Amino acid sequence: xxxxxxxxxxxxxxDAIKLKRCPEIFGTEAVTPLWVADMDxxxxxxxxxxxxxxLEHPILGYTTLSDDFLALTQxxxxxxxxxxxxxxxIGFIPGIVPALSFAVQCFSQQGDQVIxxxxxxxxxxxxxxxxxxxLVLNPLKQEEGRFKMDLHHLENAITERSRLLILCxxxxxxxxxWTREELLALADVCHRHNLIVVSDEIHADMVLPxxxxxxxxxxxxxxxxxxxxVSFMAPSKVFNxxxxxxxxxxxxxPALRRRFTSFLEASELGNGNxxxxxxxxxxxxxxxxxxxxxxxxxxxxxxxxIDFLAREIPEIIPMNPEASFLIWLxxxxxxxxxxxELFCFFIQKAGLGLNLxxxxxxxxxxxxxxxxxxxxxxxxxxxxxxxxxxxxxxxGLAG
Ligand SMILES: Cc1ncc(COP(=O)(O)O)c(C=O)c1O
Numbered sequence: 001x002x003x004x005x006x007x008x009x010x011x012x013x014x015d016a017i018k019l020k021r022c023p024e025i026f027g028t029e030a031v032t033p034l035w036v037a038d039m040d041x042x043x044x045x046x047x048x049x050x051x052x053x054x055l056e057h058p059i060l061g062y063t064t065l066s067d068d069f070l071a072l073t074q075x076x077x078x079x080x081x082x083x084x085x086x087x088x089x090i091g092f093i094p095g096i097v098p099a100l101s102f103a104v105q106c107f108s109q110q111g112d113q114v115i116x117x118x119x120x121x122x123x124x125x126x127x128x129x130x131x132x133x134x135l136v137l138n139p140l141k142q143e144e145g146r147f148k149m150d151l152h153h154l155e156n157a158i159t160e161r162s163r164l165l166i167l168c169x170x171x172x173x174x175x176x177x178w179t180r181e182e183l184l185a186l187a188d189v190c191h192r193h194n195l196i197v198v199s200d201e202i203h204a205d206m207v208l209p210x211x212x213x214x215x216x217x218x219x220x221x222x223x224x225x226x227x228x229x230v231s232f233m234a235p236s237k238v239f240n241x242x243x244x245x246x247x248x249x250x251x252x253x254p255a256l257r258r259r260f261t262s263f264l265e266a267s268e269l270g271n272g273n274x275x276x277x278x279x280x281x282x283x284x285x286x287x288x289x290x291x292x293x294x295x296x297x298x299x300x301x302x303x304x305x306i307d308f309l310a311r312e313i314p315e316i317i318p319m320n321p322e323a324s325f326l327i328w329l330x331x332x333x334x335x336x337x338x339x340x341e342l343f344c345f346f347i348q349k350a351g352l353g354l355n356l357x358x359x360x361x362x363x364x365x366x367x368x369x370x371x372x373x374x375x376x377x378x379x380x381x382x383x384x385x386x387x388x389x390x391x392x393x394x395x396g397l398a399g
Contacts, residue, residue, distance in 0.1 A: 040373060046285070066281060091248060096202050101131060104127050109163075111161065115154070116165070122360055138154045147319075149182060149185075163196065172324060173367075176322060177207055186218075200232050204217070205291065211323060213322075235247075241279050315335075317330040336366070338365075342366060350382075
């Protein structure tokens with residue numbers, strides 16, 4: 001490998017959320033933090049070099065998008081996801097979570113219903129509830145250890161007040177890469193009920209080598225889907241630069257796009273910072289080799305964890321992700337009476353800080369989410385500590 005993912009990097013002193021919020025989240029600093037979804041790997045060198053080059057100029061003044069920014073984004077989507085949205089349908093947004101909230105405000109009214117499919121990335125709940133929309137859950141099902149959308153339940157859950165469905169594509173925390181057929185079937189239900197689909201595709205470029213199929217942008221599955229959806233993508237997750245806050249919307253329908261952009265403009269929210277622009281261009285121009293090697297490394301980490309659990313801690317059943325560096329762990333068989341107890345066991349007995357499953361909503365009970373985007377040595381040590389803690393617990397339960 002040309003890039004080094006093995007050497008641990010000390011993030012202390014950088015105000016990294018992963019470290020700084022440990023006392024608040026886990027009640028202690030003394031955990032190996034395997035939670036918030038960024039990577040402990042050095043950000044792709046081409047990005048750091050581009051920022052360094054820009055810093056040689058002494059003025060960091062107001063800066064607009066370069067002439068190439070949108071074309072590079074369009075080209076990336078075309079070459080990686082077999083979809084060619086028109087350049088005018090693409091625009092910059094300062095973060096996907098804020099954009100989800102803008103979309104909720106823009107395409108629904110207070111009291112309308114917004115549908116999400118839990119368990120799912122927890123800000124989906126916040127952007128609905130905090131904007132005073134009614135949250136409707138369409139819980140995901142599990143079949144053969146993978147999440148599936150329950151379209152029969154969805155059909156019954158939709159009412160005349162339903163306006164939007166927020167889709168996590170690929171899915172966090174389950175790592176599902178929804179297939180074209182699954183997305184077409186979803187589009188069919190949404191079409192019949194005239195819903196707008198807001199598709200969060202931040203993990204699109206994190207599809208793993210072992211995935212049986214590529215990422216499919218929701219908007220690419222049919223003309224109806226293109227004309228009735230709002231998609232969000234970003235280089236931030238895959239190139240490990242979420243601190244720079246760079247993402248884009250893709251809205252092929254001119255009327256929807258006007259509504260969304262006029263909302264952004266009215267709130268003066270459409271601009272980013274110059275490092276976000278520079279980093280995105282560098283990533284899309286020169287980052288592919290780093291991305292592929294990072295995905296290979298993450299894939300090996302996933303294999304390592306899944307093999308280790310099967311061998312040493314078969315009580316914990318991991319969901320094998322098709323995308324992302326996150327593993328959804330079913331810990332029911334460890335026998336804790338609730339998810340909080342399980343979470344505390346990981347902290348206090350194994351010294352590990354994972355995400356609590358219940359923050360992802362219904363279906364998260366007795367689950368934790370593990371972030372494996374760390375050097376393998378750290379992951380190995382974490383798994384060994386966990387095996388030791390579980391072994392002591394087994395002896396306690398037996399004795
Ligand atoms: C599904 C999903 N959407 C959005 C985000 C965050 O997006 P942003 O940092 O652009 O707000 C994450 C981060 O983990 C995520 O998993």
